[in-house]
Amino acid sequence: MNISVISFDGDMTLWDFLKVMRHSLQHALTELQKHVPTQRALQLTIDEMIYIRNQFADEVKGRIWNLEDIRKQAFEQTLEYVGYPDKELAAHLNTIYRKHRFGDIELYPDVIPTFDVLAPHFTLGLLSNGNTYPERCGLEDRFAFVVFSQDVQVEKPDPRIFEFTAQQAGCELSQMLHVGDSLVNDVAGAQNVGISAVWLNREGVANDTGIRPDYEISSLIEITTILGLERRK
Known part of the structure; x- marks a missing residue:
């Protein structure tokens, strides 16, 4: 395996986004x-707030890419839903949400130890459909490249975002390994352009799809074994 670059998904891979x-x-x-x-x-x-937000995101898909704009407008729609339309209050609620959303993120405990082992040997990057930039979660200076779908207006599993990421990393697609929790967005998306893919299955859920990852792991640290770093020491 001629891997020189590893790209990581963010939400549910490096931190518990849902939590x-x-x-x-x-x-x-x-x-x-x-x-x-x-x-x-x-x-x-x-759950109703999540439904309102997701429904609105579906309605504006391809027209509004900035996730913070979507969240703010979702608060406006939530207030309309409860019969109290108020844009100033929606902006206030959005400020409170953002304070905790980006201030209370906790990395999974295997993230930093894994990066510490990988960094001397591989170029590491972040490829995300979310909006948690490295400086918002204590990972500044950990990545050589960072690609967010809201910035390039293409999202995983679209082949173009993987191709763009390889360009940013300065490597061939065959030299990349992508790691993520989504079989569709991360695994199939990467494999469709010739990138090897690791499915991070932290919860041990059954794979009842036709998608077959190149590797399946339950903890990020297992990547070090896949890449044979023990033999490099």
Whole structure:
């Protein structure tokens, strides 16, 4: 295996996005209910807020790429849903959400140890459909290249974002290894352009798809064994 570059997905690969997202929405929901103490607002749930946001994101897909803009407008729609349209309050809720969303991120415990082993041997990069930039999660100076779908307006599993990433990394597609938690976005997306793919399956879920990763791991540190770093010492 002639690998010189490793790209990593972000959400649910390097940090628990769902955990910090729900945690941040809870803070926003608590604030919303302070300002809008109506029955409908008091009955609002985090799952409903997620549904409203995702529905709006689907509606504007391909037209609005900035995820923070989408989140802010989703708060506006949430307030309309509870019968209290107020753009200033939506902006306030968005500020609270962002404070916790980017301030309370916790890396998985295997991230830094894995990077410490890989960094002397490989060029490392971040390839994400999200918006958690390295400086927002304590990973500044850890990546040689960073590619976010909202910046290039193409998202995984589109082949173009993988090809663009290889260009940014300065390597051939065959020299890249991509690591991520999504069989569709990460594994199939990478394999479709000739990049080897590692499926990070932290929860040990069954793969009932036709997608077959080149490697499957349950912890990032297992990459060091796949790449034979022990033999390099």
